[in-house]
Every structure is written in structure tokens, then in C-alpha cells.
Amino acid sequence: MALSQWKTGLFVSLACGFLLQPFAATAQDLVWRHALSSIGEPKLPQDFAHFGYVNTAAPKGGTLKLSENGTFDSFNPVLAKGEQPASLSLIFDTLMTSTEDEVITSYGLLAEAVAYPDDISFASFRLRPEAKWADGQPVTPEDVIFSFDMAKKHDPRMFLYYNHVVSAEKTGEREVTFRFDEKNNKELPSILGQFPVVPKHWWEGKDDKGNQRDISRTTLEPVMGSGPYRLASFSPGSSIRYELRDDYWAKDLNVNVGQHNFRTIDYTFYADFDVELEAFRAGNVDFRRESSASRWATGYDFPAVKDGRVTREEVENPLRATGIMQALVPNLRREQFKDPRVRQALNYAFDFEDLNRTLAYNAFKRIDSYFWGTELASSGLPQGRELEILEGMKDKVPAEVFTTPYTNPVGGDPQKTRENLRKAVGLLKEAGWVLKGNQMVNAASGKPMAIEILLSSPSFERTVLPFANSLKRIGIDARLRTVDASQYTNRVRSFDYDMIYVVWAETLNPGNEQADYWGSDAASRPGSRNYAGIADPAVDALIKMIIFAPNRDEQVAAIKAMDRVLLAHHFVVPLFYSNNVRIAYWNRITHGQFPEYGLGFPAAWWSVEAAK
Numbered sequence: 001m002a003l004s005q006w007k008t009g010l011f012v013s014l015a016c017g018f019l020l021q022p023f024a025a026t027a028q029d030l031v032w033r034h035a036l037s038s039i040g041e042p043k044l045p046q047d048f049a050h051f052g053y054v055n056t057a058a059p060k061g062g063t064l065k066l067s068e069n070g071t072f073d074s075f076n077p078v079l080a081k082g083e084q085p086a087s088l089s090l091i092f093d094t095l096m097t098s099t100e101d102e103v104i105t106s107y108g109l110l111a112e113a114v115a116y117p118d119d120i121s122f123a124s125f126r127l128r129p130e131a132k133w134a135d136g137q138p139v140t141p142e143d144v145i146f147s148f149d150m151a152k153k154h155d156p157r158m159f160l161y162y163n164h165v166v167s168a169e170k171t172g173e174r175e176v177t178f179r180f181d182e183k184n185n186k187e188l189p190s191i192l193g194q195f196p197v198v199p200k201h202w203w204e205g206k207d208d209k210g211n212q213r214d215i216s217r218t219t220l221e222p223v224m225g226s227g228p229y230r231l232a233s234f235s236p237g238s239s240i241r242y243e244l245r246d247d248y249w250a251k252d253l254n255v256n257v258g259q260h261n262f263r264t265i266d267y268t269f270y271a272d273f274d275v276e277l278e279a280f281r282a283g284n285v286d287f288r289r290e291s292s293a294s295r296w297a298t299g300y301d302f303p304a305v306k307d308g309r310v311t312r313e314e315v316e317n318p319l320r321a322t323g324i325m326q327a328l329v330p331n332l333r334r335e336q337f338k339d340p341r342v343r344q345a346l347n348y349a350f351d352f353e354d355l356n357r358t359l360a361y362n363a364f365k366r367i368d369s370y371f372w373g374t375e376l377a378s379s380g381l382p383q384g385r386e387l388e389i390l391e392g393m394k395d396k397v398p399a400e401v402f403t404t405p406y407t408n409p410v411g412g413d414p415q416k417t418r419e420n421l422r423k424a425v426g427l428l429k430e431a432g433w434v435l436k437g438n439q440m441v442n443a444a445s446g447k448p449m450a451i452e453i454l455l456s457s458p459s460f461e462r463t464v465l466p467f468a469n470s471l472k473r474i475g476i477d478a479r480l481r482t483v484d485a486s487q488y489t490n491r492v493r494s495f496d497y498d499m500i501y502v503v504w505a506e507t508l509n510p511g512n513e514q515a516d517y518w519g520s521d522a523a524s525r526p527g528s529r530n531y532a533g534i535a536d537p538a539v540d541a542l543i544k545m546i547i548f549a550p551n552r553d554e555q556v557a558a559i560k561a562m563d564r565v566l567l568a569h570h571f572v573v574p575l576f577y578s579n580n581v582r583i584a585y586w587n588r589i590t591h592g593q594f595p596e597y598g599l600g601f602p603a604a605w606w607s608v609e610a611a612k
Helices: 009-029 084-091 141-154 158-160 273-281 293-298 341-348 350-359 384-391 414-428 458-473 485-493 513-518 537-545 550-566
Strands: 034-037 063-069 096-098 104-109 111-115 124-126 164-172 175-180 231-235 239-245 264-270 287-292 309-314 324-329 433-436 438-442 450-455 477-482 499-506 581-586
Touching: 063 084, 063 273, 063 287, 063 513, 084 239, 084 264, 104 111, 124 141, 141 158, 141 164, 141 175, 158 477, 264 273, 273 287, 273 293, 324 341, 350 458, 384 550, 414 458, 433 450, 438 537, 450 458, 450 485, 458 477, 458 499, 513 537, 513 550, 537 550
Parallel strands: 063 264, 450 477, 450 499
Antiparallel strands: 034 104, 096 104, 111 124, 124 175, 164 175, 231 239, 239 264, 287 581, 309 581, 324 499, 433 438
């Protein structure tokens, strides 16, 4: 999702001032809701007992052994510095929590209710009186305000994501109101339920050594939260143990019934995916989600699979509501990638069919949409409302949007590969690049084209190396550079790369995060997820139309129109994905029915040993 820059103090003051009077006049008429849904209405009533996919009789106990790839050097959840473990979310509650049985629906957690006016000019959250931090102090509006302000201040992504939330203020003993600088942004109330709420008094206090804590800096002090687990122990950069809190304030709340079942959750960190797999095979990790089709085909023939101690499953549920764009992304901030013909030529050099056959056992499908695998993916030529939207900006979008459906080049045999490389050379020539000897050079400057593909793990090399070799065949000096997790994160945050390997996951309700992915403001803001550096007025206009769409039909039309424009500009080299999620797990853990749109992992799983 996406972030911008702080509004000036004057603007914030004016915005708040204009909103104060309407709020006072309409507050008594607000409808307080126990849940929010971005598509349709929430399925569960206010007094629901539990989510439908949980096992309410699941035992509490046992240890879950998991792994993460990379490392960590900070437990500060609001800071865009250092490496935070993804598992840190076990410690912190949010205002709302999602259910995996519905699309983009969340129910109250720290907040018992949320309300907003018809024009969505603000949103108010009412905290539960029983909500408490691990030290027993109540969760207050001041904590929520502090958490929100610090997240926007110290994380560029959060700033752009909540760019149109101009203030957070206490409006009641247990009430926080967020005010917006624009109206009718339907997604804002929902996404305000997502940020981690941290304890203001803890961060403004001192540690055990008497040192003043500083939320603007990284820390390896075990942080305190209000969530179901506490950080029990860790080894810097290599392992973390989380322990279930018996005094967790919300353990009997309906959104938590049947969840958070493991007594301890141990994470071990690995720098290499293959080493991580070996740890699983050896029984040192209980659960694994496998991203490599070749490893899935050849790496799971060990005895524990054959005798049933390890179960393998391919599950479509998590991808039912997720659009995927996985791609090699050239950095348009580099001069050599600014011409779309250069970027299109790169796609002609990528032989998906050969790679899919030789490395992936034909397990993948080529991605041809930024919302691949969902109803939001564009196809064919634009029609109806989608066509009307594009015709309204005809002078700002590539002409082929109206004449040529997007397709990826097809390879797979020597003849097709040679033809694709000839087309690539032709496109490069049109863009001012020529072959001199065995080098592709700029015709004007004589500078050779060189591309460093930055990777975060050696496991990606076998996928990207064939592409680099194809580029070398047409005179491009293509090299792979694999760096450690910290260096990779820092270089990506500062856009210090020629090309990287990226996965964007889209929901069925795209909204404010699109500005972070593709918006012009995000292109120049370090830390954003506009990795390509896209700055296009038509895309910006379409993002606005998506965010402020008055109904679902209008939203879908704008999404498909934007998809076409992004594809026509050849901003990325689309890669591949599978329609199923591959999981393997030891018989020490188990699960009930999978939720409609997920795995319910790890919250709804439990220990087999604890059940005995």
C-alpha cells in the first residue's frame, strides 16, 4: 500500500477546523458498526460466536516450529529501518481484524465499533473497555493516536497509504476520530483498522537499564503489545520464540475463539531457501509453503513423506481472492529503461515456455495481467464503460490499448526463440540502440547497455540466469547480483538497482495502495512500492477513479482500464505463477476445514500432541 509526505501544519489545522462543525452536528446520527466490508455487507451479525472455519475445541498447547527467510535486527513495528520479522504481528493487536471466510471484511478487535458519516469525511472508532496491554494498563485513544502518528512519521509506505487521513484525535473517553482531507474514499475506514497499535507509555518510558526508549530508532529490546503472544526469547538475527499469554485480554473474544492455539511458536531464520527446505526435511520446521515448482516436484521424496508423517497439499483457497503480478522490474529511474520499446524488448528475451518445461515441470502459467487470476484481469479489447473511460484519456494512453490485446511473446523452441530475439533487437534499434560486434550500444553515446539484476537469495538465480543469458545473446551485459537481506532491503528502499524480482499481491478491492504501487508521487519517494518508477498521468487519473468509484461496476471498469494501460507501457517483464498454494507439514500439527480465502495458518491450526 502507499505513502506520501506530511501535510503542512497549516493545512492540517484548516482541514480539522472545517470538519469540526459538521462532526458536532452529525455525531449523534452516526451508525456504529461491528464490522466493515469493502465489497457487500459483513456476513456475521454483531453477536456471532466465532468464525466458521475454526475448531472451538482445539487444544491450547504444544510448540509450532516455523522458519523465515532472511534475518532481523529490530523489533520496532512502526519504523521503516532495519529488518523486522514478519512474525512480530503476533505481539500486536489492531483496531479491526480480518476473516478469511469473506473478501475484504474485518470485525472489531481493539475497537468494538466504528462509525462514519455518509460522505465519509471522518471515521470514529470506539475502543473496548476491556482492552489492555500486557502490563495490565488499558489501551487508550492516546495509544491509538500515538501509533498512527508515529507510523506515518517513520514509515514512508504508511504515510502514502494514509495520506488523506489528516489527523487523529480523541473525541470521547474511549473514542478516536480520524479526519480526512477528501470525501467519499470508501476504503479509508477499513484500512484504518489495519495498523499495529503500540503502547505510548511504554515507548515514552525507560528500559530496564534506565535508558530512554526512542521509537524513531531500531531496537532489539523485547517490545510490549496487547496481542496474544509475547516475545519470550531470541538470538539476534537467527531465532525468536513467542509465548502465548494466559492473561491475553481478548482470548475469549468471538474473533479469537478457536485461534492462537500453540503455547509457543519458534521461528528460525535462514539465508537460503534450499537450506530452509533441508531444515524442514530434517523435522526442525513443522510447516512449509513451497514457492518453487521444481523443489515441489523433486525435493519432497524423503521418507517422512512416503510414510505419511509429512502431508503435502495443493490448496487454491488463498488465491481465490488474490491477483498476482510477479515480474522482473526494470528501474525507469535509469535512463536506459525510459523508452517503452526497450522494456518490451526485454520481454521478448524472456523464454517462459522453455523455463517452465526445464525448471518447473510445466507447473506454472504466464502472467498477463496485474490482477492475474481474478475477475479484475483485463482481456481482449476494451468494451462498454471500460472503453468509455479509456477514450476519455485517449491522448494520454498508448494507442495499442484500443487496437491490440496484450499478449506475452511465446517461445519454447529454437525457432521461436530466435525470432523473439530478432524482434527484441529490432525494438532496441527503434529506441536508438545498435549492435556493434557483440555489444548492444547506444547509437548516440556509444555507451553499452548493461543490466545488473539484484536478487535477495541464491534460490532466484536458477530462474533469472536463463533470462540473463538470453540478454547476453543480443549484446546486453546482463549480470546477477545476489546480496544479503539487509543490503537488499536498503538498496530497494533507495531505488538503487537496475532490475529486481518483485511480487505484488492484489485484493479484490484495490484502493489506496494503488498509489503506492504505480502513482507518480510514490515514484520519487524512497521506501514506496513503486519499484518501477512509474510516473504517468493516465495511471494517476485511473488510480483516483478506482479509489473514488461510486459503485462496484465503475470500480471494476477503472481497474481493468488501468491494467491495460500498465501492460501497454511494458513497465515490467511478467513472470509466472501457480493457481494453487503448495504446503507441506509434519503430523505434529493439524487443521480443520480451510477458510474460503485462506489457510487459517497458524492461528486456527493446533498441536496434535496437545490434543492427546
